[in-house]
Each structure stands twice: as structure tokens, then as C-alpha cells.
Amino acid sequence: MTAATAVATRGTAARRLSNRVGRVRELGIVVALALVVIPTAIVNPRFIQPQSLRDLLLNASIVALLAVGQTLVVVTRNVDLSVGSVLGLSAFLTAQQFADHPGTPLLAGIGFGVVVGLACGLLNGLLVALGNVPSLVVTLGTLYVFRGIDYALAQGRQVNAANLPDALLDLGSSRILGIPILVLVTVVVIAVAAVYLRSYRSGRELYAIGSNPEAATLAGIPVAKRTLTTFVLSGLIAGLAGALWVARYGTVDAAAGTGLELQVVAAVVVGGVAIFGGSGTVAGAALGALLLGTITSCLVVLQIPAFWQQAIAGALLLSAITVDRLLALRLAKALRKTEGTSHA
Amino acid sequence: MDRPPVVALNEVSKSFGAVRALSGVSLQLLPGEAHALLGENGAGKSTLIKTLAGVHRPDAGQVLVDGSSRRFSGPADALAAGIAIIYQEPTLFGDLSVAENVFMGRQPLGFGRRIDVASMHARTAELFSRLGVRLDPARPARGLSIADQQLVEIAKALSFDARVIVMDEPTAALSAHEVQRLFGVVRALRDQDAAVLFVSHRLDEVFALCQRATVLRDGEFVWSGELSGETPDSLVRRMVGRELSQLFPKQDTAAGEVLLSVQRLTREGVFTDVSFDVRAGEIVALSGLVGAGRSEVARAVFGIDRPDGGSVHVRGRKLKYGSPTAAMAAGIGFVPEDRRQQGLVMDASIERNTALASLSRLSTFGLLRRSSERALAQDWAVKLRLKFARLSDPVGVLSGGNQQKVVLAKWLARKPSVLIVDEPTRGIDVGTKAEVHRLLSELAGQGVAVLMISSELPEVLGMADRVLVMHEGRLVEELSRDEATEERVALAAAGQVAR
Numbered sequence: 001m002t003a004a005t006a007v008a009t010r011g012t013a014a015r016r017l018s019n020r021v022g023r024v025r026e027l028g029i030v031v032a033l034a035l036v037v038i039p040t041a042i043v044n045p046r047f048i049q050p051q052s053l054r055d056l057l058l059n060a061s062i063v064a065l066l067a068v069g070q071t072l073v074v075v076t077r078n079v080d081l082s083v084g085s086v087l088g089l090s091a092f093l094t095a096q097q098f099a100d101h102p103g104t105p106l107l108a109g110i111g112f113g114v115v116v117g118l119a120c121g122l123l124n125g126l127l128v129a130l131g132n133v134p135s136l137v138v139t140l141g142t143l144y145v146f147r148g149i150d151y152a153l154a155q156g157r158q159v160n161a162a163n164l165p166d167a168l169l170d171l172g173s174s175r176i177l178g179i180p181i182l183v184l185v186t187v188v189v190i191a192v193a194a195v196y197l198r199s200y201r202s203g204r205e206l207y208a209i210g211s212n213p214e215a216a217t218l219a220g221i222p223v224a225k226r227t228l229t230t231f232v233l234s235g236l237i238a239g240l241a242g243a244l245w246v247a248r249y250g251t252v253d254a255a256a257g258t259g260l261e262l263q264v265v266a267a268v269v270v271g272g273v274a275i276f277g278g279s280g281t282v283a284g285a286a287l288g289a290l291l292l293g294t295i296t297s298c299l300v301v302l303q304i305p306a307f308w309q310q311a312i313a314g315a316l317l318l319s320a321i322t323v324d325r326l327l328a329l330r331l332a333k334a335l336r337k338t339e340g341t342s343h344a
Numbered sequence: 345m346d347r348p349p350v351v352a353l354n355e356v357s358k359s360f361g362a363v364r365a366l367s368g369v370s371l372q373l374l375p376g377e378a379h380a381l382l383g384e385n386g387a388g389k390s391t392l393i394k395t396l397a398g399v400h401r402p403d404a405g406q407v408l409v410d411g412s413s414r415r416f417s418g419p420a421d422a423l424a425a426g427i428a429i430i431y432q433e434p435t436l437f438g439d440l441s442v443a444e445n446v447f448m449g450r451q452p453l454g455f456g457r458r459i460d461v462a463s464m465h466a467r468t469a470e471l472f473s474r475l476g477v478r479l480d481p482a483r484p485a486r487g488l489s490i491a492d493q494q495l496v497e498i499a500k501a502l503s504f505d506a507r508v509i510v511m512d513e514p515t516a517a518l519s520a521h522e523v524q525r526l527f528g529v530v531r532a533l534r535d536q537d538a539a540v541l542f543v544s545h546r547l548d549e550v551f552a553l554c555q556r557a558t559v560l561r562d563g564e565f566v567w568s569g570e571l572s573g574e575t576p577d578s579l580v581r582r583m584v585g586r587e588l589s590q591l592f593p594k595q596d597t598a599a600g601e602v603l604l605s606v607q608r609l610t611r612e613g614v615f616t617d618v619s620f621d622v623r624a625g626e627i628v629a630l631s632g633l634v635g636a637g638r639s640e641v642a643r644a645v646f647g648i649d650r651p652d653g654g655s656v657h658v659r660g661r662k663l664k665y666g667s668p669t670a671a672m673a674a675g676i677g678f679v680p681e682d683r684r685q686q687g688l689v690m691d692a693s694i695e696r697n698t699a700l701a702s703l704s705r706l707s708t709f710g711l712l713r714r715s716s717e718r719a720l721a722q723d724w725a726v727k728l729r730l731k732f733a734r735l736s737d738p739v740g741v742l743s744g745g746n747q748q749k750v751v752l753a754k755w756l757a758r759k760p761s762v763l764i765v766d767e768p769t770r771g772i773d774v775g776t777k778a779e780v781h782r783l784l785s786e787l788a789g790q791g792v793a794v795l796m797i798s799s800e801l802p803e804v805l806g807m808a809d810r811v812l813v814m815h816e817g818r819l820v821e822e823l824s825r826d827e828a829t830e831e832r833v834a835l836a837a838a839g840q841v842a843r
Binding site: 195200201204205207208210211212215216217218219220222278279332 | 451
């Protein structure tokens with residue numbers, strides 16, 4: 001009897017440990033945030049004034065939004081490198097739509113940007129899921145294709161805030177209960193995606209696909225359909241982010257969002273999403289985006305030269321991967337020790 | 345009057361390129377009956393199972409469900425038709441919890457179609473208690489032993505009250521006790537009118553469980569009928585089409601000097617104070633239940649896992665901890681339990697795999713000579729009577745028995761003085777099994793010290809000069825060839841040692 005009880009408790013210990021490791025991952029980012037914010041605030045107390053904190057959240061919210069879409073894709077063992085270009089294309093087309101047709105209702109204009117992103121995501125998804133081309137290759141290609149279309153359409157022009165409706169610009173600057181609307185939109189998207197990934201069958205199937213693609217097929221999971229869906233969702237979210245980009249910055253040219261994809265992938269990895277799929281949360285990825293954004297702001301406040309900022313962001317990425325690896329090794333060892341069943 | 349079959353295959357054929365895997369095979373699975381599918385490796389059993397699973401579409405012939413022809417467009421269709429497959433290689437999602445693995449795609453839903461985790465865990469626990477195992481439904485599947493993974497697969501099949509359950513070598517990784525549990529559950533399912541298709545190389549299990557059998561050979565239908573009039577010998581004759589010599593031919597050899605000496609080896613939480621010697625010319629079997637720590641000891645001796653204490657000596661020289669390179673240099677060869685994951689590079693060619701452990705010998709100034717690689721592989725392919733089309737074919741296309749021969753060839757090419765083999769004949773057909781046994785016996789005759797881990801008692805009793813029995817991480821019994829009986833080994837493995 002004692003042996004059986006011991007095994008049961010050991011199995012439970014394994015579960016607790018793996019839960020704790022998951023939580024430690026997100027807690028770790030919060031601790032890291034504190035570690036960068038507190039010293040900066042001591043050097044420059046203005047850094048933690050409400051306006052400054054709001055800017056912090058605002059700046060991070062677009063990357064965080066893209067990181068949510070990216071998480072859906074990465075969890076299935078794929079990657080979407082085209083998000084920066086999709087955002088750029090959507091931003092320019094949305095701005096042009098508002099500028100050329102002054103009567104466009106706010107939601108219709110934003111919806112237009114979302115549809116542009118959705119179309120881009122659909123192309124990515126079809127090539128990956130039906131063409132069986134690795135997503136790294138497909139989205140590296142479409143990164144250039146979408147940006148090229150963007151440049152071709154813009155022909156060197158840019159859309160200025162003066163040509164945009166006030167309703168749109170208000171969206172970028174106004175607040176509800178002191179919180180910027182853009183941040184609220186991002187939080188809603190995070191919450192919806194988090195619930196989807198945690199509690200819906202098709203959401204769980206994304207983890208299954210990333211964890212063991214072959215087994216997913218044998219389990220009857222429609223792998224191609226789910227993969228297609230994640231790329232469509234990633235594109236759709238990038239399209240939304242493009243429209244919000246217009247609202248936030250007011251001035252848009254064809255270069256909007258260039259290079260953003262790497263920040264997004266970095267945020268996802270720092271946020272604890274396994275780059276080979278199967279695990280990670282959107283909340284973690286969004287926190288990762290916030291951490292990267294905060295570090296950049298802190299370095300500016302601390303007047304550290306710009307090129308150091310990139311080196312530090314890179315170092316952070318490496319340390320995040322190191323921490324992940326160490327945690328994974330510890331967990332594997334612990335799971336091995338608690339392995340085994342007892343037979344009554 | 346017989347009842348109509350739940351699922352039937354009618355004259356099914358399937359080819360892969362030029363290879364004809366199945367030609368005109370028929371099979372009928374009746375409700376309330378366990379049906380054995382027999383044949384050597386490469387006979388077409390896996391292809392037949394994958395046809396039932398909806399993975400392969402037949403080139404000709406039909407799959408009939410309740411008498412009407414069905415075209416499965418994928419595994420989901422087969423599952424929907426109530427056909428559950430338990431594959432030989434577990435197909436789990438390591439990142440997800442055990443309960444999610446069981447219920448993937450069919451998770452119980454609660455409010456707003458959200459997954460009801462509590463009920464999912466409760467139902468998983470219920471399935472495990474039916475199987476008589478204790479596994480925490482909430483723990484991740486990663487890190488489970490093969491036996492436990494197999495149990496999760498079985499729970500998965502139970503979870504959707506399948507009408508047809510196909511089991512491909514479900515017992516290969518299970519201990520005798522777990523096998524009895526499984527059979528109890530299968531009999532219960534059968535009595536509730538499920539049809540069972542059972543694939544196993546262990547004929548005693550086939551007779552214990554099944555009423556009817558179908559035999560395949562080289563993709564062709566050979567025989568189907570009631571098992572009541574059959575004997576193991578008559579079935580083996582049908583499978584191989586020839587008489588078999590005795591299965592376990594270990595010859596007596598005079599034991600020489602101690603080649604491998606393990607002293608008080610300990611790895612915390614895994615095994616404790618394990619000490620034994622293996623002499624030249626000896627085959628020593630390490631026996632025990634799955635999970636007793638046998639494979640773990642082997643891994644530590646070979647340096648894959650780092651022990652926490654104790655020592656390993658080869659020819660009197662102490663081995664460095666945790667270094668397979670040092671173990672290989674000292675003359676140890678290691679044929680692991682899981683040949684697909686650990687023994688072979690499945691996508692690489694036969695010659696590449698054969699040469700893998702001998703690369704430094706085959707290269708000049710660091711450059712590998714393709715011709716010497718091929719010559720080595722050719723040499724061993726002949727010696728081990730490997731069946732293959734071309735040496736440049738990926739090793740993954742070979743049957744299980746031939747894959748195991750490649751793993752053996754890889755190590756034999758290094759002329760090891762100590763050979764550790766972990767479950768050397770798991771999932772291998774009768775003919776190849778006898779060849780592997782003869783080979784191990786020959787090696788011992790040439791003065792190699794062989795440490796063999798095996799869950800098959802007849803194999804242990806037939807092959808080993810000495811039997812060491814492990815129980816819960818400790819060595820509890822050592823029996824000479826004369827002392828070792830099925831009963832004594834089984835008792836010791838269960839922890840019942842008369843002291």
C-alpha cells in the first residue's frame with residue numbers, strides 16, 4: 001500500500017513541477033521587467049509617471065498583437081516571417097482608403113485593413129498547408145513579395161495625418177479609464193486567443209500538431225486545415241495591427257513595419273513559446289513583447305547608444321533560450337525520476 | 345448462423361512503387377471475437393493495419409464496414425467508423441498531458457463548448473483504473489517509459505468504445521503482469537461485442553486470447569481459420585513456409601577472464617548499488633519487470649546517463665563516467681531498446697548506418713571514403729544475411745528484423761569485446777529471431793562478453809549462462825543456468841526472493 005501511495009504522490013509531484021516550470025517562465029519575464037524598470041526609475045523617476053507607462057504599453061502593443069498571431073503559428077512548428085510586410089501593406093492600403101474616400105466609416109476602414117491581412121495570410125497558408133513548402137521558406141518569400149507590392153502601390157508617396165479622419169486618429173490617442181484604446185484592443189485579442197488555445201478542441205489540436213505532426217495525422221486531426229487557419233489568423237491579426245499602426249502614427253509610407261518580424265519572433269521566444277512547437281502561451285509571448293519594448297525604452301532613458309540596444313536585446317534572447325533549455329533539462333530529469341506506474 | 349463481420353477487407357491490394365505490400369488479401373473481423381494476424385516481418389501486417397486505419401488507400405479491393413464498402417479519406421474517417429488502432433510505436437504528444445493524449449479531438453466539453461478539464465481528468469483516471477495502472481492524468485506524456493506510453497494508447501482506444509480494436513504488438517514493451525491486465529480488458533471488450541485484431545509474435549499470447557487467425561506471407565493471404573485445431577508449430581510453419589530449427593541455440597562455452605565489471609553502480613531514483621561481472625564467452629541476462637531499471641543500468645554502463653556513484657571496469661580499467669566515446673574506445677558495443685529512435689538514423693542509407701560507429705577507421709585525413717563504407721556494409725550484410733534491395737536505400741524501408749541486423753552490424757564492425765543488447769528480438773519475426781540468437785551465441789563463442797536485457801522469459805532461459813534479476817532498481821537475484829526456471833525468475837522479478 002505504501003509503495004502505491006508513494007508512486008501516486010510522485011506522479012502528482014511531476015505534474016506540479018511541470019506546472020510550476022510553466023508558471024516560472026511567465027513569472028521570470030515579470031521579474032526581468034522589474035529588474036529593468038526599477039533601476040531606470042531610480043535614475044530617472046519620470047520613467048514611472050503614468051504618461052510614460054502608457055507610452056510603454058502603447059509602443060509594445062503592436063508588437064504584442066503580432067506576437068499573438070505568431071504564437072498560433074509557432075505552436076504548430078511553423079513560423080510567419082511575413083508579418084512585418086503584411087502590417088506595412090495593410091497600413092498603407094488602409095491609410096490610402098481613408099485618404100481617398102473621406103466618408104469611409106471607421107470600422108469599415110479598419111475592416112478593410114483586416115481583409116488585406118487575411119488575404120496575405122491565406123496565401124501563406126495555402127502555400128504551406130497545401131503546397132507542403134516549409135513555412136520558413138514561404139514566408140521569407142512573401143516577406144519580400146508583400147513589401148514589394150507595398151512599394152509598387154505607394155510609388156514613393158506617403159499618407160499624412162492631415163488626410164486622415166479624426167475618428168481614426170482619436171482611436172490612436174484616446175483612452176478609456178486612463179488606458180489607451182490600442183492597449184485595450186491588444187488585451188482583448190490576447191484574452192480571446194488565450195482562451196481559444198487553452199480551452200477549445202481546435203486550439204489544443206494546434207499544440208498536438210506542433211508536438212508530434214505524424215501522431216496528429218494518425219489521431220485524425222485535420223493538420224492541413226489547422227495549419228492554414230493559423231496562417232490566416234496570423235495574417236488577419238497583422239492586418240488589424242496595420243490599421244492600428246495608421247491610427248497610432250498618423251503618417252504612413254511603404255516602409256512601415258520593416259524588420260518588425262524579427263522583433264516579433266524574438267518576443268515570442270523570450271515569452272517562452274518553444275520555437276519547435278508544442279508549447280507556449282500567448283500571454284507569455286505578449287509579455288515577451290512588453291519586456292523587449294521596455295528594455296528599448298529604458299536604454300533610451302538611460303542614454304545608452306542605439307547600437308548597444310540591439311546587442312542587449314540579442315543577449316536577452318540568448319539568455320531566454322538558455323533559461324528555457326535549463327528548465328527543460330531539469331524537468332526532463334524530474335519526469336524521468338517520477339516516471340513509472342504502480343500496479344496494484 | 346454466423347453473425348456478419350463488423351469490418352472486412354475484400355481482396356485488398358496495395359503497392360508502394362515496385363514493391364507489392366499486399367496482394368488480394370481478405371480478412372473478416374466478427375463481433376465478439378479476437379482475431380490474430382500473423383506473419384513474419386515484411387509479410388504485410390503493417391500495411392494491412394494502416395489500410396484499416398485509413399492511412400493507406402487500397403489500390404484494389406474494398407474495405408467493408410457493416411457490409412457496405414467505404415473509402416476512408418484519412419484516419420479521421422476510420423476513427424469515426426469506430427476503428428481504434430494501437431500502433432507498435434506509441435504516437436503520443438509529449439508536450440500535452442496524459443489526459444489530453446487520451447481524449448485529443450474528443451475532449452469532454454462544458455459551458456460554451458469549452459473543454460471540461462476536470463471531467464477529462466476524471467474519465468482518464470477511470471480508464472486507468474480499469475487497466476489497473478496508476479498514472480497521473482495531468483502529467484505531461486514526455487518522459488513516460490515505452491510501457492506507460494503503450495498503456496496511454498490502450499486507454500485512448502478504450503475511451504471511445506471502439507467497435508474494432510486493432511493492436512499491433514501491444515505487449516512487446518509490457519511485463520507479464522501488465523500483459524495479464526491488458527488481456528483482461530481485451531476479453532471484457534470482446535465480450536461486449538467488440539471485434540479485436542491482435543498482432544503479436546508471441547504465439548502463447550495468440551492462443552491465450554484469440555479464437556481465429558489469419559496468416560500472411562510476403563503480402564499474400566496464406567490461411568485463415570479457427571485456432572482450436574492449431575498448434576504453435578503448425579502456425580509457425582504457415583508463417584515461414586518451412587520448418588524451424590530450435591529457437592535458442594546457446595552453446596556452452598568456457599567462461600574466460602572478466603571483461604566487464606560493474607561495482608555498486610547507482611543513479612539516484614533509478615537504480616541502486618548494482619554490481620555484477622560478465623566474463624568472456626558468457627551471455628548474462630538482465631531480467632526483471634519493465635521499469636525495474638534494467639535499460640537504465642545498460643545506459644549508465646555505456647555512458648549515456650551519468651551515474652551518481654559506483655564504477656564500471658572494462659578489462660580491469662576504469663571507465664570515465666558519462667562518456668559513450670570512452671565506453672566505445674574500451675570496446676563496448678550497445679544495441680539499444682528502441683532501434684528506430686536510438687539505434688538507427690532512419691532516413692540514412694543502410695551503408696551509412698552500418699559504418700556509423702566505425703567512421704574514424706574508415707577515413708583518411710578526416711575524409712570519409714565512400715567505397716570503404718560500402719565495402720564494410722557489403723561485408724556485414726552478407727555475414728548477417730541481410731535482406732535488402734540496395735545498400736543505398738534508407739534503413740527505414742527495411743523490416744524490423746532487418747533493421748535490427750543493421751544495428752548489430754554497426755557494432756560488430758567495431759569488433760567489440762563487450763556487447764550490451766537491450767531487447768534484441770523485440771518486434772522481430774521468428775526466423776530472424778533465431779538468426780539473432782545464433783549470432784549472439786557465436787559471438788560468445790568467439791570470446792565476447794554479452795549482457796542481454798530481455799523481457800521474454802524463454803529467451804532469457806534459453807540464451808543466458810547466468811540470469812541477474814532486478815526489482816525496483818536493485819539487483820535481487822543471481823541464478824546460474826541450471827538454477828534458472830521460469831518460476832524463480834518471475835518470483836524474483838516480482839520482488840519475492842526467498843532469503
